[in-house]
Amino acid sequence: MLTHSASDPMQDQFLIRGDAAAVQAARTAEVDLAVQRAFEEHLQPRFPEGMALLAVGGFGRRELFPYSDVDLVLLVRQEPHPGPERDALSAFLRTLWDQRLRLGHSVRTVADCCSLDDRNIELSISLLDQRFLTGDDQLYAELSAALPRFFHLRRQDLLNHLCRLTRVRHARYANTIHHLEPNVKETPGGLRDFQLVRWLSQLRSSQPYQMPVPSPFPELEPARALLSMLRCYLHYRAGRDSNLLTFDAQEEIARLPFISAAGFAEWMRDYYRGARLIRRAALHWMETSEPGGSALLAQFRDWRSRVSNSDFTVARDRVLLRQPGQASGPEYIKRLFLFIARHGIPPAADTRRRILDSLSSLEPLLNAGAGYWPFFKELLSLPHAGLALEAMHETGVLPLILPEWGGIDCLVVPDYYHRYTVDAHTLASISVLEELPAAPDPLRQRFAGLLEEVESRPLLLAAALMHDLGKAARSGNHVPESVRLAEAALTRLGASPEERRTVTFLVDRHMDISTALGSRDLEDPAVAKALASRCQTEERLKDLTLLTYADVSAVHPTAMTPWRLEQLWRAYLVTHEELTRELDADRITVPPSASYPPQLAAFLSGFPARYLRTHTEEQMMAHLALHQKALVDGVAVEIRREGGNYILWLATRDKPFLLASIAGALAGFGMNIRKAEAFSNRQGMVLDSFVFEDPSRTLELNPPELDRLRLTLERVLSGRLEVKRLLQNRPKPPAARRAHLHPSVTIDSEASPSATLIEVVAPDRPGLLYDLASAISSSGANIEVVLVDTEAHKAIDVFYVTSGGKKLSADQQSELKQRLLAACSPS
Amino acid sequence: MKKIEAIIQPFKLEDVKEALKNIGIDGMTVSEVRGHGRQKGHREVYRGQEYQVDLLPKVKLEMVVPDARLDEVVRCVVQAARTGKIGDGKIFVYEVAEAIRIRNEDRGDAAL
Numbered sequence: 001m002l003t004h005s006a007s008d009p010m011q012d013q014f015l016i017r018g019d020a021a022a023v024q025a026a027r028t029a030e031v032d033l034a035v036q037r038a039f040e041e042h043l044q045p046r047f048p049e050g051m052a053l054l055a056v057g058g059f060g061r062r063e064l065f066p067y068s069d070v071d072l073v074l075l076v077r078q079e080p081h082p083g084p085e086r087d088a089l090s091a092f093l094r095t096l097w098d099q100r101l102r103l104g105h106s107v108r109t110v111a112d113c114c115s116l117d118d119r120n121i122e123l124s125i126s127l128l129d130q131r132f133l134t135g136d137d138q139l140y141a142e143l144s145a146a147l148p149r150f151f152h153l154r155r156q157d158l159l160n161h162l163c164r165l166t167r168v169r170h171a172r173y174a175n176t177i178h179h180l181e182p183n184v185k186e187t188p189g190g191l192r193d194f195q196l197v198r199w200l201s202q203l204r205s206s207q208p209y210q211m212p213v214p215s216p217f218p219e220l221e222p223a224r225a226l227l228s229m230l231r232c233y234l235h236y237r238a239g240r241d242s243n244l245l246t247f248d249a250q251e252e253i254a255r256l257p258f259i260s261a262a263g264f265a266e267w268m269r270d271y272y273r274g275a276r277l278i279r280r281a282a283l284h285w286m287e288t289s290e291p292g293g294s295a296l297l298a299q300f301r302d303w304r305s306r307v308s309n310s311d312f313t314v315a316r317d318r319v320l321l322r323q324p325g326q327a328s329g330p331e332y333i334k335r336l337f338l339f340i341a342r343h344g345i346p347p348a349a350d351t352r353r354r355i356l357d358s359l360s361s362l363e364p365l366l367n368a369g370a371g372y373w374p375f376f377k378e379l380l381s382l383p384h385a386g387l388a389l390e391a392m393h394e395t396g397v398l399p400l401i402l403p404e405w406g407g408i409d410c411l412v413v414p415d416y417y418h419r420y421t422v423d424a425h426t427l428a429s430i431s432v433l434e435e436l437p438a439a440p441d442p443l444r445q446r447f448a449g450l451l452e453e454v455e456s457r458p459l460l461l462a463a464a465l466m467h468d469l470g471k472a473a474r475s476g477n478h479v480p481e482s483v484r485l486a487e488a489a490l491t492r493l494g495a496s497p498e499e500r501r502t503v504t505f506l507v508d509r510h511m512d513i514s515t516a517l518g519s520r521d522l523e524d525p526a527v528a529k530a531l532a533s534r535c536q537t538e539e540r541l542k543d544l545t546l547l548t549y550a551d552v553s554a555v556h557p558t559a560m561t562p563w564r565l566e567q568l569w570r571a572y573l574v575t576h577e578e579l580t581r582e583l584d585a586d587r588i589t590v591p592p593s594a595s596y597p598p599q600l601a602a603f604l605s606g607f608p609a610r611y612l613r614t615h616t617e618e619q620m621m622a623h624l625a626l627h628q629k630a631l632v633d634g635v636a637v638e639i640r641r642e643g644g645n646y647i648l649w650l651a652t653r654d655k656p657f658l659l660a661s662i663a664g665a666l667a668g669f670g671m672n673i674r675k676a677e678a679f680s681n682r683q684g685m686v687l688d689s690f691v692f693e694d695p696s697r698t699l700e701l702n703p704p705e706l707d708r709l710r711l712t713l714e715r716v717l718s719g720r721l722e723v724k725r726l727l728q729n730r731p732k733p734p735a736a737r738r739a740h741l742h743p744s745v746t747i748d749s750e751a752s753p754s755a756t757l758i759e760v761v762a763p764d765r766p767g768l769l770y771d772l773a774s775a776i777s778s779s780g781a782n783i784e785v786v787l788v789d790t791e792a793h794k795a796i797d798v799f800y801v802t803s804g805g806k807k808l809s810a811d812q813q814s815e816l817k818q819r820l821l822a823a824c825s826p827s
Numbered sequence: 828m829k830k831i832e833a834i835i836q837p838f839k840l841e842d843v844k845e846a847l848k849n850i851g852i853d854g855m856t857v858s859e860v861r862g863h864g865r866q867k868g869h870r871e872v873y874r875g876q877e878y879q880v881d882l883l884p885k886v887k888l889e890m891v892v893p894d895a896r897l898d899e900v901v902r903c904v905v906q907a908a909r910t911g912k913i914g915d916g917k918i919f920v921y922e923v924a925e926a927i928r929i930r931n932e933d934r935g936d937a938a939l
Contacts, residue, residue: 521838521910563859567837567884573873 011066011236018258020065020228028062031070034099036134042092043074044135046085050077052135052143057104060129065228066235067242070096071104071126073113075139080107102241110143114150121161124154128202128212144211152206159203159289166196166286174557177275178424180412184230185243189275191227193282194220200285220281223274230271245271247414265412265474272410272421280394284349287318307343311335318348327351328358330365333397334375341379341388347395355395362400369401373494376401380458380465386431389465393427402465402493404485407472419556422471428554429464433546443565447549450542450572453791459499460543462490463506464550483508506543509534513548513575517567522574531571532578536613538787541579545572577751580759583608584752584785584800600624606682608785614677623687626651630685635717637710645674646699648690652717654680659783660773661723662688665716667767668726669709670696676769676788688786695766727767741794743824747813755784755800756808758816762824764795771823776801779816781808828923828936829897833888834862835908835916840886846907847890852900854939855890885916891923893936 014023032055039053057071058064080086089107096103106123113127127147132140151158170188173179177189185191198214206212217224233253234242254264261267305314311332313320319340326332333355340347347355355362366372379385392398399406408422418425436448454460466489470481486507490500512534520527535541548568553560586609591601603624604611615623622638629636630651638649650662659678666673675691699706715721743762751757760772769788776783776799785800803812835843840857847855861882892900901918909915928938 517837519838519841521836521912523912523914561859563861563884566861570884576873 014232014236016257018229018233018256020225020232023066023232024063024228027064027066027068028059031059031064031101032133034101035070035072035096038092038095039134042088042095046088047076047080047135049136050139051075052137052140053133054140055131055133056126056129058129060126060131062131063228065231065241067102067238067240068235069102069104069241072106072133073123073127073130074105074107075113075135075143076107076109077136077139078109110139110146113143114146116154116157121158124150124158125162125199128199148206148211149208151203151212152208155203155206156291159200160291162196162199162203163286163290166193166282174420176420176424177272177279178410178421180415180419180421181244181246182271182275183243184227184234184245187275188282189272189277189279190243191224191231193278194224194227197278197281197285200289204285204289217281220278223277226271226274227278247416250412250414268412269410276394276410280349280352284353287316287349307345309339312339314343314345315348317345319345319351320348321351321354324354327354328361328365330362333362333366337388337392337397338375338379338382340391341382341385344384344387346387347391352391352395355397359396359400362397366397366400368403369489369493371494372401373490373499376462376493377458377495380461384434385461386427386434389430390427393423402489404466404469404472404489407485408469411472413471413474417555417559420554422468425554426465426468429467429547429550430461432550432553433461433464436549441562443562443569446569447546447565450546452794453789453796454542454546455539455791456499456502459502460506460546462495462503463510463543463547466503467507467510467547467551479508479511502540502543505536505540506547509544510547510551513544513568513571514552517548517564517571522567522570525578528574528578531575532582535575535579537610538576538579539789541572541575580757580798581751583610583787583798584755584757586610588612599628602683603627603681603685607679607687610787611679623649623651627685627687635714637713639706639710641699645691645693646671648688648692648713650686650688650690650713650717652686654684654686656782657774657777658686658717659688659786660770660777661716662690662713663770663773664723664727664767665709665713666690666692667770668723669705669712670694670698670766671709672764672766673769673788674790676786678783678786680784723770727770743821745817745820745824747808747817749807749813752800752807754807755802756813758799758801758820760795760797760799760820760824762795762797763793764790768795768824769797772797772799772820775819775823776816779812779819781812781816828891828893828926828939830889830891830921830923831897831900831904832919832921833904833908833916834860834885834918835888835904836910836914837884837886839908839910839915840888843888843904843907846903847900850899850903852890852892852896852903855888858887858889860885860887883914891926891939893939 010023010026013019035053035055043051043053052075054060054073054075055071056073058068059070059072064070074089080089093103093105108123113123116124128151130143130147169186169192173183173187175188177187179187183190194217197217197220201215201217202212205215230245230253231243233256234245234249237249237252250264250268253259254261254267259267261270308314311322312335313322319336321327321336323332336347336351336355339345369376379388382388389398392401393405393409399409405423408426411422413422420428433451436444436451439445439448451457463486466486467482468478469485469489470478470483473481475481483504487500487504490503495503512531516522516527516531520530522528532541535544545568549560549565552564552568588604588607588609588611591604596604600620604620626636626638626649630653635652636650640647648662648666652658659676663673663676671692672695673690673692676689678686678688680686694700699709712721712726716723716726741761741763743760746757746759748757748759758776762768773783773786781801781803783799783801785798787798789796801808801816803809808816833843837859844855847853862885863881863883888904890900897920901920904918925934926936926938927934
């Protein structure tokens with residue numbers, strides 16, 4: 001903690017009042033005096049005329065911090081000659097160095113000052129803040145007359161240069177203000193950005209005969225004052241030009257008498273809110289100061305402008321509102337963010353400003369996001385959802401729809417591992433997932449493959465958006481609070497119970513895999529078993545693996561090292577293997593709940609344990625009713641529509657070619673099977689469930705066809721109709737959308753104690769499951785358990801098969817593999 | 828002074844750090860490394876594709892201790908990192924000629 005200094009009353013005053021402006025004024029006056037005296041002593045005698053001393057940069061603005069560099073321009077009529085003139089210059093500089101001033105100086109003529117040197121444009125920019133200190137006032141008058149014309153003529157070059165330099169600097173800080181330990185000068189939203197706004201305004205208002213002056217920015221003044229106070233404190237604390245606001249410094253500043261916020265996390269929020277205002281202003285001025293850019297870029301931007309519609313115009317790769325008056329309308333705002341998420345084009349500064357201006361009228365209309373789930377879900381399904389969420393965050397719309405977000409807005413949680421505030425980390429985790437498909441390295445491509453296979457991308461991204469909401473409680477373990485807040489938010493938004501279950505499950509277990517990576521031996525089968533038990537199903541394992549990938553990667557840009565990627569992949573593999581193994585081996589032997597009626601317990605006995613994890617008690621009772629009907633009628637079929645798909649449940653007695661028959665009947669009606677599960681119980685009864693889509697909308701446009709399909713299934717299963725006849729007139733399957741996916745068949749005899757596991761990955765097509773199931777059944781093998789999944793173009797089918805009640809022999813495996821590969825590629 | 832280099836299982840890192848902290852050793856360098864000794868690699872099959880994992884992930888700890896504390900520190904690392912299985916890792920000990928603290932130029936044990 002910085003304490004009062006016996007030798008520096010200015011520092012003592014500052015520590016009591018926090019008045020940085022007083023420090024800057026006093027420091028500038030002190031340095032002014034020192035520099036003028038040194039000039040009079042060493043340079044004035046040698047240069048009675050022909051030399052003037054100018055203060056530039058922060059010194060020129062009278063904004064010197066305790067240990068800032070002191071920038072000087074020695075304006076000369078001609079270059080000093082070697083010998084006495086140069087010696088006088090050296091003595092002048094040495095005197096100031098001896099007074100421990102960190103000098104930056106350059107010797108220039110008026111012509112030098114009024115020419116643009118690509119290698120030293122900073123000099124031209126520093127002259128925007130020039131101030132005459134002493135020396136030849138006639139020479140200075142010449143510069144004063146020439147400079148306005150120079151700035152006016154070359155303003156666009158200077159504007160471009162400033163914008164380019166700023167973009168490079170912002171990129172160095174990952175384009176975010178939300179660093180946990182920010183540099184109060186250089187980080188986006190820092191003092192340099194404030195100065196950038198002043199310079200840009202100065203140059204934009206330049207006139208040929210008048211030195212440009214910066215516009216006033218009263219709305220940024222409190223933020224500038226806070227940053228100045230921080231920089232002053234950091235200088236005094238370090239005894240040098242140090243601008244890094246470390247955790248230790250944050251805690252110390254929170255205890256200063258002039259800080260009123262309770263705790264450092266609270267006043268750091270003030271810091272980020274101020275930085276956000278400054279960055280927003282900087283981006284606005286940059287956006288309106290830069291020209292179109294290169295011809296190629298302009299052409300690309302022109303191409304992008306073609307996505308403009310009746311609501312929005314795309315100009316210079318930014319979205320503008322066609323009807324600015326509607327910025328306070330919720331539907332218009334929703335369409336704007338969906339547009340951004342669809343096309344990946346950020347809002348223009350003017351668009352952001354208009355939304356910000358409309359926030360107070362938007363707030364009651366958005367109604368804390370009640371009923372906004374369809375909007376949210378659509379947004380999260382689009383390719384640039386992260387950009388849209390960032391824009392919603394930046395414009396203040398996100399906390400109006402998701403008030404729980406307010407708790408983590410600009411929240412600092414001291415952690416030497418994390419680099420960003422909780423909100424920035426959360427948004428980064430979504431961007432990380434979005435960027436995954438474009439990742440070039442093979443290690444990341446494995447995870448990109450998983451992302452393609454997830455059941456619901458919106459639910460995964462919703463979990464990523466909500467996984468750290470509970471950090472606002474600062475209780476040490478944020479997970480239970482995150483689950484509670486996610487449940488409340490999803491209920492208010494209007495998500496279905498199943499969707500809520502999935503998202504809260506993922507939020508609840510988002511730390512499980514990373515915890516195991518750090519403290520468990522992945523070679524130990526018990527660890528894989530424990531992880532499998534936590535993840536429950538392969539689908540959720542994929543989600544949790546990707547959530548872990550996103551969470552770790554968003555900690556800081558280099559957190560996900562190749563080493564960690566390998567570890568995470570290994571954790572995925574061992575858990576996946578365990579889950580696949582237990583699909584057949586882990587069977588229900590005792591009723592999972594004493595409250596289950598005896599009929600249900602008998603029905604469940606012998607089903608894979610997965611059944612319990614993937615079905616609610618309500619679904620189990622419906623299946624039991626179906627099962628009881630099948631015991632009487634031989635077959636029971638139920639088909640219902642859910643979302644864009646149809647769900648078929650079917651109960652019957654197990655027999656050869658059963659799966660192939662059902663798959664064939666569906667294919668014969670032109671249905672495309674997306675998912676399937678087939679379980680058999682101890683009584684030899686089978687419960688199959690299929691999720692299929694109707695690409696030709698046959699069932700929707702011809703409702704009687706649904707009854708015909710049901711009847712056909714019953715006839716096929718009772719042996720009254722041959723599937724082959726149904727398939728005779730089937731249209732040829734379309735070519736695979738992704739021809740580069742080669743079919744693969746993996747056979748594993750070790751995975752299960754009683755059956756051989758066969759995993760087929762192939763390009764999806766109508767009738768694929770029928771062909772695969774037929775190939776297995778016609779080879780004399782029996783399908784014990786089936787798990788079929790389709791993600792985009794890829795079908796992933798897992799079969800557990802036996803032959804004569806035993807595992808397949810090596811010869812049988814080899815023959816079946818050939819048959820399955822042939823079935824994957826229809827001739 | 829001795830430099831101790833310990834290659835251990837990644838999941839044992841926290842245990843070893845905690846054990847060292849308990850005997851007053853706070854300073855160390857930790858690196859993510861890959862390698863194998865007798866444990867060798869293994870083959871992984873996923874979706875029909877085989878991956879040969881030759882180099883297994885390990886963690887390398889490096890620390891320099893006064894001669895008098897060498898045995899105690901080595902014993903501490905061994906106890907905390909041991910599972911009894913192949914792949915637990917190895918410890919290497921080197922002589923250190925000098926240690927200098929950059930901030931104030933302390934030398935020898937004082938710099939540790």
